[in-house]
Amino acid sequence: MSRKEQIEETATALFKAKGYSATSMRDLANELGIEAASIYSHIKSKEEILQKVCFRMAREFFEATDAVDSPQASATERLTKAIAAHVKVMTQNTEASAVFLYEWRHLSEPYHSSFLSLRDKYEAHFRGIIRSGVESGEFKVPDVKFATMTVFSGLNWIHTWYKPEGKMTPSEIAENLTYMMLNGMKNN
Amino acid sequence: MSRKEQIEETATALFKAKGYSATSMRDLANELGIEAASIYSHIKSKEEILQKVCFRMAREFFEATDAVDSPQASATERLTKAIAAHVKVMTQNTEASAVFLYEWRHLSEPYHSSFLSLRDKYEAHFRGIIRSGVESGEFKVPDVKFATMTVFSGLNWIHTWYKPEGKMTPSEIAENLTYMMLNGMKNN
DNA sequence: TAATATACCTAACGAATGTTAGCAAATTTC
DNA sequence: GAAATTTGCTAACATTCGTTAGGTATATTA
Numbered sequence: 001m002s003r004k005e006q007i008e009e010t011a012t013a014l015f016k017a018k019g020y021s022a023t024s025m026r027d028l029a030n031e032l033g034i035e036a037a038s039i040y041s042h043i044k045s046k047e048e049i050l051q052k053v054c055f056r057m058a059r060e061f062f063e064a065t066d067a068v069d070s071p072q073a074s075a076t077e078r079l080t081k082a083i084a085a086h087v088k089v090m091t092q093n094t095e096a097s098a099v100f101l102y103e104w105r106h107l108s109e110p111y112h113s114s115f116l117s118l119r120d121k122y123e124a125h126f127r128g129i130i131r132s133g134v135e136s137g138e139f140k141v142p143d144v145k146f147a148t149m150t151v152f153s154g155l156n157w158i159h160t161w162y163k164p165e166g167k168m169t170p171s172e173i174a175e176n177l178t179y180m181m182l183n184g185m186k187n188n
Numbered sequence: 189m190s191r192k193e194q195i196e197e198t199a200t201a202l203f204k205a206k207g208y209s210a211t212s213m214r215d216l217a218n219e220l221g222i223e224a225a226s227i228y229s230h231i232k233s234k235e236e237i238l239q240k241v242c243f244r245m246a247r248e249f250f251e252a253t254d255a256v257d258s259p260q261a262s263a264t265e266r267l268t269k270a271i272a273a274h275v276k277v278m279t280q281n282t283e284a285s286a287v288f289l290y291e292w293r294h295l296s297e298p299y300h301s302s303f304l305s306l307r308d309k310y311e312a313h314f315r316g317i318i319r320s321g322v323e324s325g326e327f328k329v330p331d332v333k334f335a336t337m338t339v340f341s342g343l344n345w346i347h348t349w350y351k352p353e354g355k356m357t358p359s360e361i362a363e364n365l366t367y368m369m370l371n372g373m374k375n376n
Numbered sequence: 377t378a379a380t381a382t383a384c385c386t387a388a389c390g391a392a393t394g395t396t397a398g399c400a401a402a403t404t405t406c
Numbered sequence: 407g408a409a410a411t412t413t414g415c416t417a418a419c420a421t422t423c424g425t426t427a428g429g430t431a432t433a434t435t436a
Contacts, residue, residue, distance in 0.1 A: 157341030
């Protein structure tokens, strides 16, 4: 791993733990065991790190869900696979995922806008699956947009409690979340 | 509304919009139309505002859910009412809710710890309802803790998209979320 | 009307912020 | 072994930060 990658990784951990704004370059330097000014031999600015992380994660989420999508499959199957792909990316990148979810708002223009439109596009993918499920009669939801956001909320909360050493594996998490979203908690 | 309350309200809006750390006292002063130093005629410190908001919201959530709880009712009914109460508090205080959910981590000790234990206690209330539902056979969930967090994730995502002028009223939101959490998306 | 409290001001403090300049040692490449 | 690249340093910059001191005008209360 190059020094630059090391810096980005350490910064990502700090951004998750303290937030982007509350993380100073001197905090980051301290964590790396060097002086703050030395970091600038490797990166252009603090925000550059944030940009890299946000857009790399966007790409990872896109690639992962695209790879498992098959438009001719049932909506249930498509959603199940999309959820599993999302959970996999998230659990393999817990810190970067947290940055992707909460720190993007500190991006300056034009990164802020282009990040948001990427995120919208990603959400639209899920929305499309759910809508097609409703149209085919597989799903019954109060509102497609609302249902999509509820699914996302479940997905995006995972990073707050997931620990690799915990009792649920990523695929069990995906399985359980899919079960809850499809069947709910009612016993029948 | 006293000047102090006005300051807290304006600060809350900024904390939601930009985050606690990225909001300067000069930002806040500017929004109020006064000088930064003038704020200190009314408050002791920047963090005092954060403390007030976090603990006030904790109290509001507790009181709202306690008020509608009836231990002898069915788990379904108890959960339905708890969700409705939570959504009501949240939609009536969107900005303070966002601070409650994301900015509490900037509290210093001992506030940080005591906030977290309050939050845990609140979550335990929901967890208790779900557990009793599982024991009575009303609910069937993969894991009680997991189910609780999934419910919370749906609840706590609302503030990111809720707009008072939107098409869903708070009680419709509660109704729809309860439906999804109890029945899932599957049409059967 | 005198006393008190409220609300805000200017000026400034010490500390922390992101970043640049200029340089030196070590490591890698040719 | 020379050249180039990588990695780091010290010193310092301009700016912004939360906050304090000391003061004035306005509004409220006695």
